[in-house]
Amino acid sequence: xxxxxxxxxxxxxxxxTMTYREALRLALREELARDPHVFVMGEEVxxxxxxxxxxxxxxxxxxADRVRDTPISEEGFVGAGVGAAMLGERPVVxxxxxxxLLVAMDQVINHAAKIGAMFGGEVRCPMVIRTPNGAGNQLxxxxxxxxxxxxxxxxxxxxxxxxxxxDAKGLLKAAIRDDDPVLVIENLQIYKExxxxxxxxxxxxxxxxxxxxxxxxxxxxxxxxxxxxxxxHVAERLAERHGxxxxxxxxxxxxxxxxxTVAASVAKTGRAVCVEEGxxxxxxxxxxxxxxxRACFDDLDAPVERVGMAEVPLPYAKGLETxxxxxxxxxxxxxxxxxxxxx
Amino acid sequence: MxxxxxxxxxxxxxxxxxxxxxxxxxxxxxxxxxxxxCHISSGQEAATVGxxxxxxAEDLLVTGYRCHGFALxxxxxxxxxxxxxxxxxDGCAHGRGGSMHxxxxxxxxxxxxxxxxxxxxxxxGLALGLVRQERAQAVLCELGDGAVNMGAWHESLNLASVWxxxxxxxxxxxxxxxxxxxxxxxxxxxxxxxxxxxxLPAERVDGxxxxxxxxxxxxxxxxxxxxxxxxxxxLVTYRHRGHSVADAGLAYRxxxxxxxxxxxxxxxxxxxxxxxxxVSDGELDRMxxxxxxxxxxxxxxxxxxxxxxLDTLARGMYCHGSAAQFARMLPGAPFGERELVFAGGLxx
Numbered sequence: 001x002x003x004x005x006x007x008x009x010x011x012x013x014x015x016x017t018m019t020y021r022e023a024l025r026l027a028l029r030e031e032l033a034r035d036p037h038v039f040v041m042g043e044e045v046x047x048x049x050x051x052x053x054x055x056x057x058x059x060x061x062x063x064a065d066r067v068r069d070t071p072i073s074e075e076g077f078v079g080a081g082v083g084a085a086m087l088g089e090r091p092v093v094x095x096x097x098x099x100x101l102l103v104a105m106d107q108v109i110n111h112a113a114k115i116g117a118m119f120g121g122e123v124r125c126p127m128v129i130r131t132p133n134g135a136g137n138q139l140x141x142x143x144x145x146x147x148x149x150x151x152x153x154x155x156x157x158x159x160x161x162x163x164x165x166x167d168a169k170g171l172l173k174a175a176i177r178d179d180d181p182v183l184v185i186e187n188l189q190i191y192k193e194x195x196x197x198x199x200x201x202x203x204x205x206x207x208x209x210x211x212x213x214x215x216x217x218x219x220x221x222x223x224x225x226x227x228x229x230x231x232x233h234v235a236e237r238l239a240e241r242h243g244x245x246x247x248x249x250x251x252x253x254x255x256x257x258x259x260x261t262v263a264a265s266v267a268k269t270g271r272a273v274c275v276e277e278g279x280x281x282x283x284x285x286x287x288x289x290x291x292x293x294r295a296c297f298d299d300l301d302a303p304v305e306r307v308g309m310a311e312v313p314l315p316y317a318k319g320l321e322t323x324x325x326x327x328x329x330x331x332x333x334x335x336x337x338x339x340x341x342x343x
Numbered sequence: 344m345x346x347x348x349x350x351x352x353x354x355x356x357x358x359x360x361x362x363x364x365x366x367x368x369x370x371x372x373x374x375x376x377x378x379x380x381c382h383i384s385s386g387q388e389a390a391t392v393g394x395x396x397x398x399x400a401e402d403l404l405v406t407g408y409r410c411h412g413f414a415l416x417x418x419x420x421x422x423x424x425x426x427x428x429x430x431x432x433d434g435c436a437h438g439r440g441g442s443m444h445x446x447x448x449x450x451x452x453x454x455x456x457x458x459x460x461x462x463x464x465x466x467x468g469l470a471l472g473l474v475r476q477e478r479a480q481a482v483l484c485e486l487g488d489g490a491v492n493m494g495a496w497h498e499s500l501n502l503a504s505v506w507x508x509x510x511x512x513x514x515x516x517x518x519x520x521x522x523x524x525x526x527x528x529x530x531x532x533x534x535x536x537x538x539x540x541x542x543l544p545a546e547r548v549d550g551x552x553x554x555x556x557x558x559x560x561x562x563x564x565x566x567x568x569x570x571x572x573x574x575x576x577x578l579v580t581y582r583h584r585g586h587s588v589a590d591a592g593l594a595y596r597x598x599x600x601x602x603x604x605x606x607x608x609x610x611x612x613x614x615x616x617x618x619x620x621x622v623s624d625g626e627l628d629r630m631x632x633x634x635x636x637x638x639x640x641x642x643x644x645x646x647x648x649x650x651x652x653l654d655t656l657a658r659g660m661y662c663h664g665s666a667a668q669f670a671r672m673l674p675g676a677p678f679g680e681r682e683l684v685f686a687g688g689l690x691x
Contacts, residue, residue: 039475065475071505076498079464080471086453087403087472106495110458111465119446119454120437121659156660158668179662208668253668260671291675 014199021191023165024054024130027172028092030201032062035090038176041068041077042094051096052132052191078104078129082112085127085181092176095131098185099145112181113156128175130184134226134277135325137188141313144321146278148224149287151183152254158182158207159254163228165195167252170205178207185254187226187277210258212265216247219271219335222262222288224251227275227326234331242341254284262288263295270301271338275331280308305338307331346554348620352630354396354553355613358388359634361412362610364421367638368411368428368442372588376646377428380457381442382409386551386583387517389609392416393556394513394578397564398483403451403473405466406485408443409515409582410455413485419447425641431648438651439659459520460486460493463512467499470508474571481567482510483560489520491534500541503573511563512538514577515550521586522595535577543573550578551609554616580609654687665690 018026031038044051046059046069059067070077074095081091095101101108108129115125135144152159158180162168168186175182213228214235221231228250238244249265251258266272272292274285285306292304310324336342365383372381384391387409395416398404406413414424419435427434428442435447436455445455453469456462466484473480490496491514503510514534518525525532538545544566548559559576566572581604585592592601614627651658661669666689673681 037475071501073498073502075495076464076467076502079461079495079499080468080502083405083453083465083468083470084472084475085468086465087469087476089472089475091468106458106461107464111456111461116662117658117660118436118440118444119659120434120439122436122446123448123453124662126662158661180665206668208671210671256665256669256672258671259674259676263674293675295675 015196016199017194018165018197019191020165020168020193020195021052021054023169023197024172024186025056025058026197027169027176028055028058029061031173031176032058032066034201037088038090038092039066039068040092040094041070041081043070043072043096045069045094050094052188054191055094074100074104075107079107079111081127081129082107082115082125085125086115086123090126090176092128092130095129097143097188098131098133098147099143101129101131108151108157109154113154116180117156124179125181126179128172128182128184130172130186132186132188132191134187134189135309135314135321138316138318138321140316144314146276146309148185148254148276148278149283152257152284153287156181157255159185160207160252161185161224161254162252163190163213163225163250165193165197167205169197170203171207171252174204174207177204185225190226190229193229205252208253208256208258210252210261211250212247212261213250214246214248216245216269218245218269219247219273219339220262220265220269221246221248221273221275221331221335222251223248223275224254224284225277227277230326230328230331231275234328234335237328237332238335242336244335244339244341246335257287259291259295262292266292266296267299270299273305273307273331273335273338275326276308277326278309279311280306281311283308302338302340305334307334346557348622351613351617351620352622354392355617356630356634357392357416358610358613359631360421360637361388361391361415363634363638364415364424364641365411367642368425369584369588371428371642377442378430379441380408381428381588382586383584383588384409384412384582386604386609387515387580388412389553389613390515390550390556390578390580393553394483394560394576396557397560399480399568401451401478401480402564403453403469403480403482405453405462405469405482406455407459407462407487407490408455408457409487410443410445414445414447414452414455417447417452418450419445419452421637421641422644423447425645426648429645429648430650431645432651433644433648437658460490460495462486463490463495463499466510467502467508470503470510471506473509479568480509481564483513483564484510485513485515487520488514488516488518488525488534489523489528491537492528500538500543500573500575504541504543507571508573509567509571510573511560511567512573512575513560514575516577516579517582519586519595524595535575538575543575545575545577547577547579550580551607551612553609553613657684657687657689661690663690
């Protein structure tokens with residue numbers, strides 16, 4: 001028997017450090033190569049290389065039929081995605097930002113989300129819509145919103161919100177392979193975040209499974225998307241400045257929602273602070289608070305706290321915008337208040 | 344249009360079936376065996392049957408919510424349609440869709456949609472799917488006169504034109520969008536002329552003239568199949584009944600106007616053609632009897648079909664395999680969710 005170390009498996013299990021944006025592009029490239037039914041369409045996804053460069057290079061690699069530029073016509077091309085999906089195609093529709101999905105809301109909520117149930121399961125709609133939410137670039141009231149909860153509150157849709165480059169790849173691939181309409185919510189600030197991404201073309205993040213992004217004992221921060229990036233920074237600060245051990249649960253999936261992982265964490269820490277990029281009223285954090293109090297009533301040592309966007313249309317002036325956002329100072333203050341350590 | 348007498352008889356029988364079926368549906372609605380909205384298309388049978396006849400077996404059909412006639416003309420069994428109206432498991436959508444959301448993918452009928460003009464983007468997408476799958480077929484997309492004032496109409500015609508998609512938009516102009524006349528709603532009342540804004544060919548035809556409808560639809564569908572040429576076909580027709588069963592249909596039009604249209608019933612017009620072709624009164628009567636028998640059977644089957652079991656409430660909502668994805672959502676769920684939604688299985 002040879003004592004030599006086994007030959008290394010081919011690149012399958014390798015990882016590479018890349019940006020969230022590059023991880024999305026890798027997922028698209030792999031899925032376009034894997035399945036001829038997959039095609040990408042949206043405004044400026046082709047010739048322009050993507051408004052935020054997620055689709056850069058894909059037109060050259062896959063051609064104009066697979067990477068289809070659309071007119072500025074969201075209701076039209078989101079609905080075209082719905083119809084193509086009903087015929088067995090797998091459209092991945094890019095909406096330049098979540099704000100613009102509002103003009104296609106009828107196709108998303110009244111049509112895509114209804115197909116499975118309303119037609120008795122006789123047809124399916126395996127389409128993906130991917131789009132960034134978020135504020136922070138002085139884009140002002142009409143371009144700085146996060147409506148994640150509106151969609152996640154709609155039966156018939158699945159809603160995913162990756163927070164890391166690895167999950168950007170894994171969840172987008174899971175969405176493309178899923179037979180239901182899936183909304184993948186990205187974030188403008190998060191595109192430039194770096195992280196390790198598995199290069200295995202079959203690396204897929206399961207839908208409906210949250211991740212413990214950081215282990216801790218004193219308090220649970222529950223977040224998704226860019227709020228998870230913020231929460232992880234805050235957790236480091238809490239450890240350094242206050243000796244607080246914060247656990248961060250990264251939801252990854254908003255519908256289905258992994259309350260089991262959240263509840264297990266809160267049962268351990270006794271405290272929960274829910275953080276989101278959007279307005280908290282009727283938002284994701286409102287839903288979390290309701291479910292946590294129900295699932296963890298006996299475990300809670302403090303009321304569930306929430307941090308989100310200040311409830312105003314986002315202003316232009318930099319100072320006002322920054323003040324409105326769920327920044328690290330506000331999250332830290334909320335955690336300290338929950339722990340009775342308010343400054 | 345040259346059309347064989349046998350074919351014409353078949354189309355006449357379809358028109359009779361639709362009229363008898365919908366007359367019965369209205370009766371059953373008033374007997375509280377059908378609920379929700381119920382939009383009757385009586386008076387529009389020539390437009391419905393003529394246009395649907397022009398479809399190839401592999402072509403696709405999409406409609407708005409006034410869809411009983413289209414479903415029947417496309418070959419959805421009357422039993423499956425009536426059972427759907429009754430909300431029973433043997434309905435074509437297993438009791439989940441009702442009157443507005445009929446569908447049968449096996450005959451290329453992709454619904455049955457309830458939001459005015461919402462089906463247009465979907466029809467363009469089906470046409471895009473056909474192109475991507477290299478199938479030389481066409482989509483026929485029915486809409487009402489009210490739909491042409493929606494944004495989805497403009498976006499869909501534009502996309503169909505710039506992407507060269509094989510879709511024929513069939514405007515059923517029955518003169519009223521609910522209770523608002525075309526004159527009160529539309530700046531351009533010859534609705535087909537709007538296609539010119541998207542450089543699409545368009546035609547306006549007497550929708551109560553079965554042969555003219557079939558001819559026009561056949562020509563446009565052929566151009567869609569062969570040249571990926573989208574188009575608009577406006578059929579001018581009239582609905583005898585109200586907007587829905589709940590509408591007497593008299594608040595916005597006169598009894599006299601309705602009576603005038605009843606005298607030119609499209610079914611009588613086809614009957615005249617058949618008489619000219621030498622079909623006897625006895626044969627014509629037997630055709631009516633057959634339609635009545637088929638509808639009676641449909642009612643029987645629908646009545647006998649069970650209501651959906653309550654533990655199938657979430658059936659179809661999500662794809663197979665979704666139960667595992669949702670399994671971790673139970674802690675803290677709203678009251679009753681576990682029993683109502685999860686117990687019967689998601690995605691089965």
